Amino acid sequence: MELFLQQVVSGISTGAIYACMALAVVMIYQAIHHLNFAQGEMAMFSTYIAWQLMAWGLPWGLALPLAVILSFFGGFAIERIVFKPIQNAPVLSHIVIFIALFSIFNSLAGFIWDFTIKSVASPFGEGPFMGSTLLGKHQAGMIAVTLVMLAMLWAFFQFTRVGLAMRAAAANPESARLVGIRVETMTALGWGMASAIGAVAGILIAPVVFLEPNMMLSILLYGFAGAVLGGLTNPLGAVVGGFLVGIIENLAGTYLGDVGAELKLSIALALIIVVLVMKPEGLFGRKIVQRV
Amino acid sequence: MELMRTKLMAACAVLAISTTAAAAGxxxxxxxxxxxxxxxxxxxxxxxxxxxxxxxxxxxxxxxxxxxxxxxxxxxxxxxxxxxxxxxxxxxxxxxxxxxxxxxxxxxxxxxxxxxxxxxxxxxxxxxxxxxxxxxxxxxxxxxxPYPTEGEIYGKYLIANKPDAKVAILYQNDDYGKDYLNGFKKGLGDKADEMIVAETPYEVADPTVDSAIISFKSSGADTFFNIATPKFAAQAIRKADEIGWKPLHFLNSVSNSVGAVLKPAGLEASQDIISSGYLMDPTDPEWxxxxxxxxxxxxxxxxxxxxxxxxxxxxxxxxxxxxxxxxxxxxxxxxxxxxxxxxxxxxxxxxxxxxxxxxxxxxxxTDYYPIEAEQLMRFTGEGWERFGDIISAESE
Amino acid sequence: MSALLKVENLTASYGELQVLRDMSFEVEQGGVTTLLGANGAGKTTTLRAICGMVRRSGRIVLDGQDISRRATEDIVRLGVAHVPDGRGTFTTLTTEENLHLGAMARPNNKAEIEADIQKCFEFFPRLKERRNQQAGTLSGGEQQMLAIARALMLRPKLMLLDEPSFGLAPLITRQIFDILADLTKETGTSMLVVEQNASLALELADHAYLIETGSIVMSGSSAAVREDESVRASYLGY
CATH class of the missing domain: 3.40.50.2300 (Response regulator)
Incomplete structure (x- = not known):
């Protein structure tokens, strides 16, 4: 029983990271209807920035927020500079640019900070959480930060004017323009926020997996899986999807023997296919209701 | 003027001779x-x-x-x-x-x-x-x-020193991982099935191997063969320490760099890990x-x-x-x-x-393995300390 | 009365296809003007051109300001509220959120905006009942009311309405046009209404233009246009 609980808890904590990536991916998807393949690499780069700030002597409390803020502006800038010119170009152009960004961030990180792994200390400290054998301090921290961030985002979208404007811009850009919303600024804002979320995710996972340029590769993959499972139109669903993928991955690896360990990702993806066959919009995706 | 010409001619002569000399080899x-x-x-x-x-x-x-x-x-x-x-x-x-x-x-x-x-x-x-x-x-x-030789050496060491060990193995799911695994099993001989209680592969695409380490602890294994590349080897070392699992730990030599693996994983967590080497370590005072x-x-x-x-x-x-x-x-x-x-x-x-x-x-x-001997070493303090004799697994 | 909106030599195209040819017309301050025409005559394009949503050339002046080259978002901020064809409802958001969105271009004065929302609910009690419902679940008529209410939230100088009768049952359409009449009297908002349903439009409007294939072919007071023989034959059915 203890093993089961430990694997579930471990799955929830890595699931928290998948949930963050899933959320970042969905935020951009809602704005431009494309999946940002470079999201993981951008998050990884943000983590390096945080690491570098700390290597230069800044304490955690300053380095993390600074890295997140820089990532926000970075994402905003990338949208304005790279994606705005191609906003009406065909899908393929977008995909090519995403892949280019992926390569650039990956190689740049390796070039600047080299490819050996770097250890990142956890801001929450090492050791068990409140003496529990199930949960470590860092794991508890990961889950807590993710939930707090999600709550803040939810509140932002539900209760603020800008949040409403962003939702409107994503839902119906033309109508949004007709009420005076600067849709392009909203899109860039969405990118900025997604990048900031990615930065938080990267910074949270680095103490667990070690910082190196290829750190986020598979995490982004699991994040996509979570987003699709939960429904690309529903941020909350994407988050739940991320947590689910984390748990399934761990349980499959533990209880399905050798096969399970080899096929962890395949099993998670297979389950997603089953769900999508029965419910194409994802577990929580909304069927858009339209009455003429 | 005369002197200059003589010097010039002498220089040309030297040049001619040395070029010819080089062309001779x-x-x-x-x-x-x-x-x-x-x-x-x-x-x-x-x-x-x-x-x-x-x-x-x-x-x-x-x-x-x-x-x-x-x-x-x-x-x-x-x-x-x-x-x-x-x-x-x-x-x-x-x-x-x-x-x-x-x-x-x-x-x-x-x-x-x-x-x-x-x-x-x-x-x-x-x-x-x-x-x-x-x-x-x-x-x-x-x-x-070759990797199997190294694996075999660990296996032989176990048979000689801890024959009732319960072994868990983490290996990368490719030729490199399987090479070590096969050599290790050869070293354990007929006792392999009896001694190995867990054998878990991981893919390079996996974000962490933490889940496997948690399972190993719960399987009751007291010996661990870590066949992983630097990033994953470091994760395994750190996770084991985190959950309080202290097995007899064999680390494959691909990942035994102090700077690239043990320091990030934590020097404390890496104490007493056993690996092997065949070259002089330039940081070893003995040499x-x-x-x-x-x-x-x-x-x-x-x-x-x-x-x-x-x-x-x-x-x-x-x-x-x-x-x-x-x-x-x-x-x-x-x-x-x-x-x-x-x-x-x-x-x-x-x-x-x-x-x-x-x-x-x-x-x-019939023997295309130039080097087939290694010496075991244990991580003590901040460096590797060799111990025991050179162990050979010479093939015919 | 002075013209709130003056349009001169408006030309608009979709790519290679020229849809509006050299149109000139006016909307009077505080009045209702209607643009009549059959399907495909260019009525929707005219409204979109005023809002900067299609490529256009010519001169468009709103309340003395030249908006011929301005972007949609800026034109809205100058006080133009467009109720597009198809209503343009934010279907995934609630009714009340749709209303809040109407006020996006205004300064963020919460008290005033809340008061305006209440006024909308007075005009359209059905919307009040459905305030927290997803807007996509509202009936056609309710969505039309919502679109008009949303436009009102801007406190616009000029409202552009694109075929408010489209797809609605006669009873509902009647209701809506009655409300529009009340609205323009009470708030003094100028309106430019584009319609296929000529008789309703002519009842509401003070002034009318007739468009055929992108050009204005007739203009006059609605009374005069209503009496015109050819109009009666083609558009009024009697």
Whole structure:
């Protein structure tokens, strides 16, 4: 029983990271209807920035927020500079640019900070959480930060004017323009926020997996899986999807023997296919209701 | 004016003589590929050390009047690039042999080609077992102890010292991981099934191996064989420490770098880990006064001052290059491919600098594993401490 | 009365296809003007051109300001509220959120905006009942009311309405046009109404233009246009 609980808890904590990536991916998807393949690499780069700030002597409390803020502006800038010119170009152009960004961030990180792994200390400290054998301090921290961030985002979208404007811009850009919303600024804002979320995710996972340029590769993959499972139109669903993928991955690896360990990702993806066959919009995706 | 002309004529004469003298010896062209750029570029130091070594050999007339032209090309650890570069070396540059090509997937891409073209493919910088297969690939030979040998050595050690161990194994799910796994099981012999209580693969695409470590602890294993590349090996070490699992821990030598693996994982968490080595560790105080070590330092200072004198890569480069020079010397001027291959396959108890004392190089037409002995070492404090005797797993 | 909106030599195209040819017309301050025409005559394009949503050339002046080259978002901020064809409802957001969105271009004065929402609910009690419902679940008529209410939230100088009768049952359409009449009297908002349903439009409007294939072919007071023989035959059915 203890093993089961430990694997579930471990799955929830890595699931928290998948949930963050899933959320970042969905935020951009809602704005431009494309999946940002470079999201993981951008998050990884943000983590390096945080690491570098700390290597230069800044304490955690300053380095993390600074890295997140820089990532926000970075994402905003990338949208304005790279994606705005191609906003009406065909899908393929977008995909090519995403892949280019992926390569650039990956190689740049390796070039600047080299490819050996770097250890990142956890801001929450090492050791068990409140003496529990199930949960470590860092794991508890990961889950807590993710939930707090999600709550803040939810509140932002539900209760603020800008949040409403962003939702409107994503839902119906033309109508949004007709009420005076600067849709392009909203899109860039969405990118900025997604990048900031990615930065938080990267910074949270680095103490667990070690910082190196290829750190986020598979995490982004699991994040996509979570987003699709939960429904690309529903941020909350994407988050739940991320947590689910984390748990399934761990349980499959533990209880399905050798096969399970080899096929962890395949099993998670297979389950997603089953769900999508029965419910194409994802577990929580909304069927858009339209009455003429 | 007269003096000037005389000096000028004398200079021309000297120039003419020295050029003729150089033309008198043969140039032996040796090709190589390594990762000089990209993620694996740390390994590039091996190749750079060898390049410096060949310069040293030319300067010191190791091959008499003959000189070596070393042509190292960058493949960025990408197999398609390796194919392209190797073809260039063989077909355009017409090298006599290739030396110390780096990497398992990269060399796998040119394995058949080199043997079809009958080009000596010598002293590969990788420990995969498939490079010691003279029956099917008579032109390819590795150099460092093959992974199965290392695995077997750990297995034998266990049988001798802890026969009732309950072993958990984490291995990368590819040829490298399976090489170690098979060797280890061979070392355990018939007791393998009894002793191994968990055997879990992981993919390079997995974010962490934490889940496997948690399962290992709960399986009751008291011994752990860590067959993982640096990032995952470090994760395993750290997670085990985090959850309070303290097995007898064997770490494969691919991932036993203090700086790249143990420090990030935590020096405290890495205490008492056992690994193995076959080269002198340049940071080990025991070798500081050893003549071979001093020679190497002098060489590095003069020919490769930028090289990392604390890294095993520069040690490997020097030792492996000396092996190559020995083969070339014994070729006695006949640098045909057949002769070189024959000499490579007839090395008898050769002592090459910077191998651990007691380790010798042996090859034969049926034994294409030059080095098959290692010494175990235990991580104590902040460094590795060798213990026990040299353990050999010499094949016939 | 002075013209709130003056359009001169308006030309608009979709790519290669020229849809509006050299149109000139006016909307009077505080009045209702209607643009009549059959399907495909260019009525929707005219409204979109005023809002900067299609490529256009010519001169468009709103309350003395030249908006011929301005972007949609800026034109909205100058006080133009467009109720597009198809309503343009934010279907995934609630009714009340749709209303809040109407006020996006205004300064963020919460009290005033809340008061305006209440006024909308007075005009359209059905919307009040459905305030927290997803807007996509509202009936056609309710969505039309919502679209008009949303436009009102801007406190616009000029409202552009694109075929408010489209797809609605006669009873509902009647209701809506009655409300529009009340609205323009009470708030003094100028309106430009584009319609296929000529009789309803002519009842509401003070002034009318007739468009055929992108050009204005007739203009006059609605009374005069209503009496015109050819109009009666083609558009009024009697």
């Amino acid at each position: 043969t140039t032996v062209k040796i090709g190589s590929t390594n990762a000089y750029s990209g993620p694996a570029s740390a390994y590039g130091q091996i190749g750079q050390t060898s390049a410096a070594c060949f310069n040293w050999a030319n300067d010191n007339k190791i091959l008499g009047e003959d000189t070596i032209e070393f042509i190292p090309l960058d493949d960025g650890y990408s197999p398609p690039k390796t194919v392209e570069q190797t073809r260039k070396l063989v077909e355009r540059d017409e090298v006599v042999l290739t030396f110390q090509q780096l990497g398992t997937p990269t060399n796998s891409a040119i394995h058949k080609y080199m043997n079809a073209k009958k080009v000596p493919h010598l002293f590969l910088a990788t420990g995969a077992s498939k490079w010691g297969d003279p029956e099917n690939f008579p032109w390819t030979m590795g150099w460092q102890p 500081q006064d050893h003549p071979e070590f001093k020679d190497w330092l002098a060489f590095m200072d003069k020919y490769y001052p930028d090289g990392d004198k604390t890294s095993s890569f520069t040690v490997l480069g020097w030792a492996s290059c000396q092996t190559m020079l020995d083969v070339l010397k014994r070729a006695e001027g006949d640098y045909s491919r057949d002769n070189i291959m024959e000499k490579a396959a007839s090395i008898h108890e050769l002592r090459v600098p910077l191998l651990l004392p007691g380790i010798l190089i042996d090859t034969s037409p």
